[in-house]
Amino acid sequence: MKISITCALGAILGLSSLAIAGPNDVWLNEIHYDNSGSDVDEFIEISVGSAITPTDVVVHLYNGNNGTEYKTLTVGPLGADLV
Structure with missing residues (x-):
């Protein structure tokens, strides 16, 4: 099984902090996006x-x-490929 997540930075899924992920769910959070000037220190949390x-x-x-x-980006074990 391959899961493909397509997103535009600044418009990624917004999920409530009260949402509970089931065994088949992928949870995606974009952290620190769209700062003024060049994009620096941005990352995506994947669970x-x-x-x-x-x-x-x-x-x-x-x-x-x-x-x-x-x-x-391919995630790989422990996110090792996300560089």
């Missing part, structure tokens, strides 16, 4: 349920201004 392994997740990042994909 997966027990039925999903991190290697099942692929994240596609898109520019929110023009819709162009600029990076594809």
Whole structure:
């Protein structure tokens, strides 16, 4: 199984802190986005349920201004590939 998450920085899923993830859920939070000037110190938090392994997740990042994909991230074990 491969899960593909498509998102534009600045417009990623917003989930309530009270939401509870089930065993098949992927939880995605964008932290510190769209600061003025150049984009620095931004990151995405990814949490997966027990039925999903991190290697099942692929994240596609898109520019929110023009819709162009600029990076594809594979999560891998412990997020090792997210650099």
